[in-house]
Amino acid sequence: MSFLVENMRREFGGCAGNIAYTLKLLGGAPVICAAIGDDGAEYRDRMAGFGIGLDALRAVPGSFTANCHITTDLDDNQITSFHAGAMFQSQVNDVTAVDNIALGIVAPDGRDGMFKHARGFASKQIPFIFDPGQAMPAFLGDEIAELIGMADYLSVNDYEAEMIAQKTGRAIESFAPGLNALIVTLGAQGSRVYTDGRMVDVPVVPASALVDPTGCGDAFRAGLLYGIAHGWSVEKACKLGSLVGSIKIAERGGQNHNFTEPAIRARFAEVWGERW
Numbered sequence: 001m002s003f004l005v006e007n008m009r010r011e012f013g014g015c016a017g018n019i020a021y022t023l024k025l026l027g028g029a030p031v032i033c034a035a036i037g038d039d040g041a042e043y044r045d046r047m048a049g050f051g052i053g054l055d056a057l058r059a060v061p062g063s064f065t066a067n068c069h070i071t072t073d074l075d076d077n078q079i080t081s082f083h084a085g086a087m088f089q090s091q092v093n094d095v096t097a098v099d100n101i102a103l104g105i106v107a108p109d110g111r112d113g114m115f116k117h118a119r120g121f122a123s124k125q126i127p128f129i130f131d132p133g134q135a136m137p138a139f140l141g142d143e144i145a146e147l148i149g150m151a152d153y154l155s156v157n158d159y160e161a162e163m164i165a166q167k168t169g170r171a172i173e174s175f176a177p178g179l180n181a182l183i184v185t186l187g188a189q190g191s192r193v194y195t196d197g198r199m200v201d202v203p204v205v206p207a208s209a210l211v212d213p214t215g216c217g218d219a220f221r222a223g224l225l226y227g228i229a230h231g232w233s234v235e236k237a238c239k240l241g242s243l244v245g246s247i248k249i250a251e252r253g254g255q256n257h258n259f260t261e262p263a264i265r266a267r268f269a270e271v272w273g274e275r276w
């Protein structure tokens with residue numbers, strides 16, 4: 001099959017890059033633990049330019065950096081091909097070798113890397129969020145339950161929550177008592193937090209424009225990480241996630257939104273009537 005494609009654009013993406021990008025904007029100190037290929041220098045330099053920690057970034061010779069081609073027709077039907085490349089070697093990394101980690105996130109990555117990083121955080125008693133996302137098909141029900149069992153937080157969208165329930169044969173809420181918090185994001189419906197035996201709904205923040213939802217989940221997680229790492233309640237952290245998700249949706253791609261630290265602090269207080 002062959003298509004003539006008139007317009008083309010290229011975006012930087014991937015969960016680690018997206019999350020680190022927003023977390024850095026918020027004033028956090030993200031360290032990316034991921035694998036890139038022979039073509040990864042441009043992306044690495046871009047991240048370095050933002051001041052994102054790259055000590056745990058590894059190059060896998062003879063591979064490409066994970067990449068995805070999406071062809072969209074005039075009716076918005078899409079054909080996607082994803083090449084994992086270096087990502088399937090992400091177990092070359094070792095999170096336990098990174099110093100001074102306050103909080104981790106095991107987000108979609110190669111299966112072996114996700115297991116290794118979860119075990120690494122657990123062995124060093126570094127709290128972490130498990131975010132299986134698009135990697136869900138790589139795990140059996142028992143494996144998902146094992147990974148959740150090692151984690152302190154579980155963050156999924158509504159579709160992923162349903163997949164976990166199907167794979168494990170357990171209602172998603174049944175995982176909450178074993179966690180500090182279970183967070184289920186619901187797109188335009190906001191998010192639902194299960195923590196301390198309670199359930200709290202966090203509304204969305206109205207967006208200035210609805211341009212592209214891609215990467216809203218990653219932006220939300222950056223807010224969640226920032227808040228939890230700074231000792232905020234999970235509900236307050238989700239309010240920050242909701243705010244940055246609404247800012248992200250007004251731009252195409254996962255790394256084109258922008259704000260300054262003073263601006264986001266002021267906006268947070270304005271939107272939620274709560275101090276940063």
Ligand SMILES: Nc1ncnc2c1ncn2[C@@H]1O[C@H](COP(=O)(O)OP(=O)(O)OP(=O)(O)O)[C@@H](O)[C@H]1O
Pocket residue numbers: 156157158185186187188189190191203204205206207210213214215216217218220241242243245246249
């Ligand atoms: N239409 C919207 N308006 C405002 N905020 C939104 C909207 N859609 C999503 N958000 C915010 O972003 C959060 C995460 O979105 P969502 O649940 O769609 O994540 P996701 O499905 O993991 O997204 P993706 O995987 O595409 O990044 C939501 O909980 C919400 O706070």
Ligand SMILES: [Mg+2]
Pocket residue numbers: 133157217218
């Ligand atoms: Mg997602």
